Amino acid sequence: MKSKHIRIIAVLVSAALILTGTAALLVYHGVILLNSPSETEYPVRGVDVSSYQGEIDWGVLSAQDLDFAFIKATEGSSMVDHCFAYNFSEAQKCDISVGAYHFFSYDSPGVTQAENFIDAVAPFAGMLPPVVDLEFYGDKMKNPPDRKSVARELNDMLSALEAHYGLKPVIYATEKSYDLYLSGAYEEYDIWIRNVLTEPNLSDGRAWTFWQYTNRDRLPGYDGEERFIDVNVFNGNREAFQQYPRYVSNGGEAQRLP
Template sequence: MGAQRVGRRRWLRWTAAALAASVLVVGVLALLVWNGVLWPNRFLASGYDVRGVDVSSYQGDIDWPVLADEDIDFAFIKATEGSSHVDERFAANWDGALATDLVVGAYHFLSFESPGETQAANMIEQVPATPGTLPPVVDAEYYAGFAADPPSVAELRAILDPLLADLEEHYGAPPILYTTQEFRERFLGDDYDDHPLWIRAVALTPDVPRHEWEFWQYSDRDVLDGYSGEETHIDMNVFDGSLEELQALTLD
């Protein structure tokens, strides 16, 4: 009986040590992922030659020549949101990015709370239709309490459709649609396939077939040189094509 008790104590000590080690390993891995040191999609995205970032005021003051040297080819810059909000860093970012050899575009964050026509007017007022820049982007995703209480498909499209139409008329090209896989399935389906698709999938490759998307946001946890804002991470993206094909998407 004594030998059994000793053996049981050893087993319990070994089990406790193994569990503690496992918890430590999991904790370290989680910390590395959270800080962007490890990211599952980096390997999956490494087969694409054309890479880029998307930025907003959260990245703070951007040194565009430094950021442009970080093995990237394009940059999307937040311009507007809803019918009146303008990103406080947009003008500086737009001018700074255009002074580099990056292919540059601007994006508008879709609001579910104001008409599409006034949202389009907000973006048009801020973003010049500059030849050689990418078509405007409409970022359509859940935000705030709308994730739990979203609009209906009809309500969403009543805002989105005139927004897209007015932007296409002004810029002369179909706007790019940025969205998540869940949002696309629920609200968009294949009814907007005449718009280039920028899909967010930061855990694995997109569920959307590769031939259906042009841009893939594969990470929101990268760290590059060239910016100093409250957000230390930066979003990374790839384009499914060559640099020449990306440039062919730009405005005339």
């Protein structure tokens, strides 16, 4: 009797391991998404892309119920994404809102990072606010820079971008980088938060504006080194998104709307 119980337990454990492994593989390959936000609650959706998505057919990609796209422009003080010019130009031909983002470097002055972005990103009427992507790279997760030094360079960059484009930038962050560098501060800036496991719950209780809910979706329209694409939602309805600040030109000066 005892050996029979042991065999039953062994079978159940094996079955559980197989199911767990199968589920993990389905998640890894993007068949199952851990987050699936309600389209009723979050009807405004978009992607963010870089050269990792390779050649993008914007007509095909944008036709998949997307409302916006943020495109990687620059990184640090000198790097320009080699697909940016094409992506930025072609995306503007589609019926979606378009913006550009910068991958922030902890090893470079904020002023020169802003200059790099400004040199690469020519504003156009209707452009979404510039985005500063504040996350970790290399060994920065294990050895994060101190908050004071990051704030100094980040503040310089944000100020320079706002002065040039007339729009307060959006700050993208993971929940860890948010807690380390943004929590309790930067209230005047909209937050684009990454959480691919659950709905975001920011440690200081503030609301987010954009949410990157998955980095493992697969959509027709691109063919690159990266098989997956990041998908995001806006925290509001379509009317609110239409009223969201965009670049407009008035005598050569940028203005924040509405």
